[in-house]
Amino acid sequence: xxxxxxxxxxxxxxxxxxxxxxxxxxxxSIVSAARIVCAQESAVASSAAGxxxxxxxxxxxxxxxxxxxxxxxxxxxxxxSRAKVEPAPVSGDAEYxxxxxxxxxxxxxxxxxxQSFMSDTRADKRRKVVDDLLARGAxxxxxxxxxxxxxxxxxxxxxxxxxxTFQFDTWLRLRFAVNMAYDRLATExxxxxxxxxxxxxxxxxRSSLPSPAAFFQANEFKREQIAAxxxxxxxxxQLQCAQCHDHPFSHWTRKEFWSLAAFFDxxxxxxxxxxxxxxxxxxxxxxxxxxxxxxxxxxGHAPDWASGATKRELLARWITQxxxxxxxxxxxxxxxxxxxxxxxxxxxxxxxxxxxxSHPELLDEMARQFALHHFDFNYLIRAITxxxxxxxxxxxxxxxxxxxxxxxxxxxRRMTSDQLFASIVQATGFRxxxxxxxxxxxxxPDLASAAAEFRGRxxxxxxxxxxxxxxxxxxxxxxxxxxVSNATDLENSETLAAVADAPFLSNAQRIEAxxxxxxxxxxxEQESKELGEYVDxxxxxxxxxxxxxxxxxxxxxxxxxxxxx
Numbered sequence: 001x002x003x004x005x006x007x008x009x010x011x012x013x014x015x016x017x018x019x020x021x022x023x024x025x026x027x028x029s030i031v032s033a034a035r036i037v038c039a040q041e042s043a044v045a046s047s048a049a050g051x052x053x054x055x056x057x058x059x060x061x062x063x064x065x066x067x068x069x070x071x072x073x074x075x076x077x078x079x080x081s082r083a084k085v086e087p088a089p090v091s092g093d094a095e096y097x098x099x100x101x102x103x104x105x106x107x108x109x110x111x112x113x114x115q116s117f118m119s120d121t122r123a124d125k126r127r128k129v130v131d132d133l134l135a136r137g138a139x140x141x142x143x144x145x146x147x148x149x150x151x152x153x154x155x156x157x158x159x160x161x162x163x164x165t166f167q168f169d170t171w172l173r174l175r176f177a178v179n180m181a182y183d184r185l186a187t188e189x190x191x192x193x194x195x196x197x198x199x200x201x202x203x204x205x206r207s208s209l210p211s212p213a214a215f216f217q218a219n220e221f222k223r224e225q226i227a228a229x230x231x232x233x234x235x236x237x238q239l240q241c242a243q244c245h246d247h248p249f250s251h252w253t254r255k256e257f258w259s260l261a262a263f264f265d266x267x268x269x270x271x272x273x274x275x276x277x278x279x280x281x282x283x284x285x286x287x288x289x290x291x292x293x294x295x296x297x298x299x300g301h302a303p304d305w306a307s308g309a310t311k312r313e314l315l316a317r318w319i320t321q322x323x324x325x326x327x328x329x330x331x332x333x334x335x336x337x338x339x340x341x342x343x344x345x346x347x348x349x350x351x352x353x354x355x356x357x358s359h360p361e362l363l364d365e366m367a368r369q370f371a372l373h374h375f376d377f378n379y380l381i382r383a384i385t386x387x388x389x390x391x392x393x394x395x396x397x398x399x400x401x402x403x404x405x406x407x408x409x410x411x412x413r414r415m416t417s418d419q420l421f422a423s424i425v426q427a428t429g430f431r432x433x434x435x436x437x438x439x440x441x442x443x444x445p446d447l448a449s450a451a452a453e454f455r456g457r458x459x460x461x462x463x464x465x466x467x468x469x470x471x472x473x474x475x476x477x478x479x480x481x482x483x484v485s486n487a488t489d490l491e492n493s494e495t496l497a498a499v500a501d502a503p504f505l506s507n508a509q510r511i512e513a514x515x516x517x518x519x520x521x522x523x524x525e526q527e528s529k530e531l532g533e534y535v536d537x538x539x540x541x542x543x544x545x546x547x548x549x550x551x552x553x554x555x556x557x558x559x560x561x562x563x564x565x
Contacts, residue, residue, distance in 0.1 A: 062372045065382040073388045075362045076407055085402050088409035091393040093118055095565070096126060098520040100385060102415065102564045103339055104133040106142030107422035111516045130385045134378050137177065143377075144172035145418045146338065148214075151189075154229050155218035168214035182331055182375035183320035186234055189215060190316040223284075227261035234319050235298070236330035236351035258286045259296035263315040282311065298326075320375075326351060328367035332380065333357075336366075339384050341411040342404060358405055394565040413564040417458030421483070424556060427518045428487035429494025478557050488553045490545055496552050500545045507535045510548055518555040 063071065080087055091099070097117045101109045109117070117129060133139055148169055155161060161168075175185050189212040219225035228240035239257050262284045282305075283292040295311055296302055303314040319327055330351060337343035344357040357363045366380070373379045384390055389407040396409060403409045415423065424430070478484055486492045490500060499505065499513045511531050515523045523531065535547045555561060 060368055060372070063369055065379055066386070068366070068369050068383040069386045071365065072362060072383065075359065075365075076387070076389055079359060079406050080408055083402060083406055085406050085408045087388065088392045088395050088403070090388070090391050091410070093125075094521050095393065096391060097129065099410070099564060100126075100129060100133060102419055102423070103385075104130065104142065104381070105136055105138035106145065106416075106419050107138070107426045108518075108520055110426065111513070114516060114520050126391070127382070127386055130382060134179075134381065140173045140177035141169075142418070143176045144169050145416070147172055147176075149416070150334070151212075151215050151229075151233055152218045154225070154232065156220070156225075159218055159220055161214045161218045164211065164214040164217055167209060167211045171210035171212050174210055176377075179376065179378050182377055183327070184375075186320050186327075187313075187316040188212065190230065190234075190319070191310070191312045192216070194221070221266070223261045223264035223266050224258075226264045227257065230315075230319075231260065231298075232349050234330065235324075235326040236333060236345065236349055237298070237326065238350055238352070254286065255291070255293055256296075256298060256300075258284065259293045260298060260315075262293055262295040263311045265311070322371040328371045328375070329363055331375070331377075332363060332366045332370055335377070335380050336384065339381075339390055340407055341413045342407070410565065415562055415564055419564070420458060420562060423561070424483060424487055427495065427556065427561075428552075429498075430483070430487040430492060478562075484553070484556055488549050488556065490549055493552070496549060500548050507544070507548075508532050511535065511551060514548070514552050514555060518552070519558070519560050 079085075094114065097109055097114060101107060101113075117125065122128065148165065151168070152161060152165070175188075192212045192215075194213065194216060215229070216226060219229050231237040231239045237252075239252055239260065241252070262282065283294045285292045294302070295315075297315070297318045301318070303311075303318070305314075307314070309317070318324065322328070329345075330348075333343040333345050333348050333351075337346075337348045344359050344363040345351055345355060346358070366383075369383075370376070370380055390410070392407075392409050394410040394412055396403060404411050488496060490497055495517050496514075499510045499517075502510070505513070508528055511528060512522055515521060515527075531551050535544055535551060538544050538547050
């Protein structure tokens with residue numbers, strides 16, 4: 001049977017099961033059936049919103065993660081009451097476990113993990129599973145992927161950082177593995193040594209040593225690009241619009257932008273660089289003007305040059321100090337957006353008086369607690385993942401967007417390319433063949449062509465993850481790409497082969513096993529009936545095993561699989 005025929009038969013099967021692909025304009029929007037969320041939500045009693053553990057005069061005392069959870073719940077409950085918003089019900093265990101796995105380790109849970117969690121009767125099992133996930137190496141890898149994407153997001157299209165991305169990933173992974181304090185991670189990144197020879201010749205750097213140099217290379221080692229990326233990543237400020245003129249929509253001036261850029265050195269010999277200022281001065285001349293500026297922190301504060309620290313060291317100290325009005329708040333806002341799909345400040349990189357936070361008091365207190373706990377990301381994660389908001393179902397309680405603005409339900413979020421790739425590998429048991437050819441020193445680890453193709457197709461970060469749109473090329477990669485084709489092949493998929501060949505399973509049980517492996521739930525009664533009839537009849541090929549492969553393909557291509565909900 002040719003590929004085209006198989007594809008459309010499988011497409012028809014997916015439609016019968018209620019898992020739809022709908023063409024809309026130039027994009028292929030993945031749309032789910034009404035049962036997009038787990039059909040087996042267990043009845044979980046809503047946790048009490050709790051009372052605020054700190055009065056106005058006590059807000060700066062350290063709270064443990066459980067106390068911070070209660071504080072967050074109380075503040076959001078107040079906001080729901082004022083806005084007359086009804087929060088969605090608490091998610092079932094299966095939905096929560098899948099969500100926590102995707103958010104913390106970047107892939108769906110295994111069937112064994114799901115069954116173990118569902119059979120666990122402990123009242124605090126959700127807290128315990130978060131602790132378990134934080135201790136895994138996959139957690140460090142997932143957050144390394146996340147922060148690498150954030151750090152390199154502003155790289156110009158013509159800049160190749162492939163030669164150093166692996167070193168950056170390794171550098172980040174080692175730090176998340178030991179839960180390095182965020183202020184220290186930021187400091188190490190901003191003050192990373194850049195040998196003169198490399199700065200003078202900003203070509204792709206090849207090295208096997210872990211290094212954050214990709215951040216500088218992605219910005220072509222140019223002080224203005226590094227300054228813009230630094231302010232966006234660590235301060236949540238969009239200063240790049242003040243590079244050539246005062247910001248047209250905010251109060252940032254061109255002088256402020258170049259005063260920040262002056263903390264970074266330019267590579268010698270670069271073309272069209274700002275001219276240096278007077279001799280023995282740290283000043284630089286703003287391009288196309290006669291104005292020179294000294295390095296100054298945002299707000300006009302001058303560094304303490306008497307300390308003997310370098311310019312980048314002084315900047316890193318100012319950025320990471322506990323009373324910096326942006327650093328802790330930006331980190332908290334990013335972390336909240338990571339878990340809830342939307343930040344208190346939205347978009348997350350736009351801290352500005354014209355774009356105030358939706359819950360300013362809550363954001364400020366969470367930032368204070370983050371700083372009081374020495375910028376401990378895991379402390380923040382433990383608090384957020386136990387909140388009523390994070391545990392809410394993605395089922396809409398109303399048709400209004402106020403649900404999302406007030407965090408009254410969990411939005412549907414498109415998986416990142418890394419999450420989707422890892423989840424397909426997890427669900428199918430598919431393993432890439434290892435190539436035997438030698439790699440050049442400093443090259444990326446060898447990836448099978450399927451993985452490289454897949455990640456390249458899904459690397460676009462221009463569309464918000466809460467907008468579940470997929471391009472036609474991305475949809476075709478899922479339907480006909482090498483990864484999914486091999487992963488749903490009876491000879492290559494460990495999961496499919498084990499299920500199809502198990503003599504002790506009925507077809508209904510085989511379908512149930514595939515649902516657990518892909519969607520982390522059992523099929524509904526209607527799904528079992530329709531898919532069971534298809535497999536029993538042998539499908540289009542009159543072959544029960546191939547019909548089961550079609551079911552597996554349909555599940556992997558469903559909206560429910562591709563979304564974090």
